[in-house]
Amino acid sequence: MSSIQQTIESAFAAIDQRAEDLVALSKSVLEDAESGYREHRTAKKIDTWMLKSGLSPRTEVALTGVVAKADTGRPGPNVAVIGELDSLIVPGHPNAHPATGAAHACGHHAQVGSMLAVLTAVLEPSVWSELSGSVTFMAVPAEEYIELEFRQQLRADEEIEFFGGKQEFVRLGEFDDVDMAMLTHTMGGEPGVTISGQHNGMIGKTAEFRGVAAHAGAAPHEGVNALNAANIALSAIHANRETFRDADYVRVHPIITHGGDVVSAVPSRVNIETYIRASSIDAMIDGATKVDRALRAGAMAVGGEVEVRTTPGYMPSRYDPVAIDIYRKHAERIFGTENVRTSGQRASSSDAGDLSMLMPTIHPWVQCSTGKVHGADYVVQDYDMAVVRAGKAMAATVIELLANDAAEGKKVVKSFRPEMSKERYLAQLRELRSEKVYAG
Ligand SMILES: [Zn+2]
Known part of the structure; x- marks a missing residue:
């Protein structure tokens, strides 16, 4: 077994040891869903977990975001591992909040778990000592582009400028020192993982x-x-x-x-x-x-x-093929080669697309749920897939990127050509904003 493989095995053992807690945390987020820029209780749970793990998280980033950077002190790229905090609003969903109708009909509660699984894995001392560079754990608000009037009000009050949480993170400089980003979404379909598909x-x-x-x-x-x-x-x-x-x-x-x-x-x-x-x-x-x-x-x-x-x-996505190939290799081991699928263009949208304009980004989907995505019947069924294995696939990818003096990570960063600079990106968003009155 190569030394990277040994490190990955130690990381997996660390995740397995905390698997029940990670799933329990995800389910507690499911049972107390909050929509975008309102995720205060969800953020608190993540803050608490990160503090107990020995990190020093910053809270209230873009209103509700939580960010904790773990730095090895050795040179190398900074990899962001992301979990989205927000739910949709789907009254009638079995886990809908009784007062607000907020419901995790897109499975973001499991993203929180898979992000913290990566945290658990890489901070394991025998893993951490093998890595270079840093890993930044980001719980990001407001991926779903909803409640536009509420967000217009937040904008009028100068609480936010953009409706997407990752967009706000970029604007606030949270991604300035980040070299690549990853997150794992849940979806329905045959159990397994889908990679490569781009978002509108x-x-x-x-x-x-x-x-x-x-x-x-x-x-x-x-x-x-x-x-x-x-x-x-x-x-x-x-x-x-x-x-x-x-x-x-x-x-x-x-x-x-x-x-x-x-x-x-x-x-x-x-x-x-x-x-x-x-x-x-x-x-x-x-x-x-x-x-x-x-x-x-x-x-x-x-x-x-x-x-x-x-x-x-949101920007159309350009998820990075070089980083995807590294992820694919680990996903095939974890989910089985026959269960790792490649998809074409997706007509849906995500602000992960925005990140992919600026840095190497991957956004795989783990098939672990039933029902219609964004529908009242969307339920994550298999938490071993959604949280534990999704976390392992990202953890193994992070380890491969940052082990051996971060040789693979440096390659990914070097081969990436951004579609635009941060300044151009923010300017592009602002150019798209307008208010016009036409009278007949
Ligand atoms: Zn989603």
Whole structure:
């Protein structure tokens, strides 16, 4: 057995010893779910664990984040191991919070466990003494891009600038000294691991159509119908779908959040929210331009007005093939070669995509749950997969990156070409933000 393999075996033994505690912690997060930028109780649990492990975590990073850096004192890259703190809001989920409806219908509670499994593994003295560089453990808020009004308020209060927690971490400089990043998501499907798939990026939009209220029976000719404006806009969005290239994986999925006030009056205010998702920034912007045109057309057609607010969403991902290959090797040993799968483009989005623009990033999915992701029936079934083995696969990857004077880690860092600098990235997000009023 090579010395790296011996170190990995010691790391696995350390995880096995704490497996019950790691799973119990994940389940306690599941049973007390909190949505993005509200994860105070969840953060406290992680802070406590890290303190007991001998680290000195910083708390309230981007409101609720917890960060602890462990430095070997020997030169080498700094690897961030991430767990997302936030839940969705899915009333009717078996573990939904009775008051808020917050529920882990995306399995982030297990990410907390797999991150702390890596912490348990690498801090084992016989492992730690073999490593160079550092490992930074990050519990990051707000991956789910939801509760937009709440986040707009946080932004107005200057508590945050961006809606995604990793975006805020980048803005605050938390990733300035980080050289690579990893996290493991849960998902459904045949038990195993899926790697390599890239995420779409996305842009968020809200539109408020304004018209004039009037008696809907006696005097509709005196009104301007904001619902008709919105209907035309939605049809115009659909009319643009044939211009979306298959290769760009464009998804535009609007909802009406306010459709009128009383049935006896011409609707004077109608609100729409939508995402525009695509696999490249250019395609995201192209789609967003067409959506703007369609929103405007609706208002113009009836002589109303529309206010369009655009908010930066997430970047499309470019997960790093070199780091993925290292992870794959360990995942095949842990899950079985036949259970490690490669996926194509994913039409969903994550702010892990943002990190992948800036540094080598991997984002594997462990299949360990049943039900529809983001649905009321999404339940993590196999915690040995979700927490213990997911943690082992990341721990083995970290060890390979940082053992032997961090030779492999340095290779990964050297071969990586960032899509953009941090400054360009923040500028790109800010360029995507706008508020415009079009009057007909
Ligand atoms: Zn998720």
